[in-house]
Amino acid sequence: MQPIKSASKIDRTKNWRVLIYGKPGVGKTSAIKNLKGKTLVLDLDDSSKVLAGVPNVDIQPFDRTKPSDELVDFMTHIKQLIASYDNLVIDNVSALEKDWFVEQGRNSKSGIRNELQDYSGWTNYFARVITTIFMDAPVNVLVTAWENTREITAETGQNFTQFAPAIRDSVRDGLLGLTDVVGRVVINPATGGRGVVLEGTDSVFAKNRLDARKVVPIEELFEFGGASDEQSSGQPALRSVGDDETTLPKSK
Template sequence: MEIVKASDIDRADNFSVLIYAPPGGGKTYTANYLEGKTLVIDIDRTTNVLAGNPNIDIVYADLNDVEVGMKMLLKDIHDNYLDKYDNIFFDNLSEFEQAWLAEKSRLSKTRDGKAMGIPEMGDYNKFSFYLPDMIRYINSWKGVNKVFTAWETQIQIQSPGGQIFNQFHPQIREKIVNNVMGLMNMVGRLMINEETGTRGFLLKRTDQTFAKNQLDDREFALQEELFDIDGTVRLSE
């Protein structure tokens, strides 16, 4: 049994962060602001925005063999490359979900052997376990920070008082989105100031936006300062 003293933990080390925004919002570009050497796992093929950065390496996931291929890729990274990097950047979970289900739709068959063209109900249930397990595995890697991206969507929320409103969330299957976000130290929604063009992250949950920050007391961070974690968190008011 390994026992770690809380006094020895540095919040700025070995963190897990999920950032989300609409396509083209600047999620992938945020990898440029990570300190040290970063390995980007490219799912949606948008890493051209990282061109020229000497501290970033990119590995392209095999989208023709999503389920088994991803397991093999992650094992290879863990066993052979993890000590070469300070950060792992998984880009992105939403497209990974779509690719995973698309693979299942190609493989699905009716009872008479004809292609169904849609995932079976069991495929959705299997993915509900697969994705959190994959994230837990990545989060278990020691000595590296983990950053995940996702697209943005809205889901309907009902308050304890019965009020119904729409809330921005990462675009992940609704049945497991809370599970996934619970595995993160920080969840930030990337927004753009329409007047100045400045990008920044909301880090505090509101009725309109899901966000969380267990790493420090910031409620907002400029894009270039997201990973400047000071580790100061008030334990009581």
């Protein structure tokens, strides 16, 4: 067993694990520009062009036609690959899931359809990959995902449609359990300001165990531990928009 350590010596903002999700085009990949230090991006969905010209960001290309081989190669060399970086970005796991099932379908008897064992195989495969990254990588880890909805039942017995990361249920809960912060990226349609919802509700899956912020401008997302109240310091006025009554920052 590992040695016992005092809780008073835990630095909860060191080597954080964050997942942000949202619709395509809301700025998930662009948020990488706000990371401090040197960053390596595993480009799972070919969206790294938005990072063109950004200093201190390197891109690891990913062949989407053979995701299994690519991930094995990445995981085999991960310690060497991230040795000189402060941040590792896995962008985007929803695309990885889709490509993995396409690959398995090509390898099936029919050459197109997924077989029953593929679904349990994905659960075990993804769990091993993400657990290895989250537990062993001595850097900050940012994961991005697309958004979809799921049906949930509240403690009151009421049924709700909830926004959540677009990953199969069998792997999503395990991933979110390992994550320090889960945020939904949204755009204020009135101002164009991009914000991240960090507090979970019946209609939005989110959590924040690094500080007390509930919603934050996307530019300030990675400034963990710098606020003692519910909102980030200096945050512009909020307004309620959308059917889920999400509070968003106005654009600066």
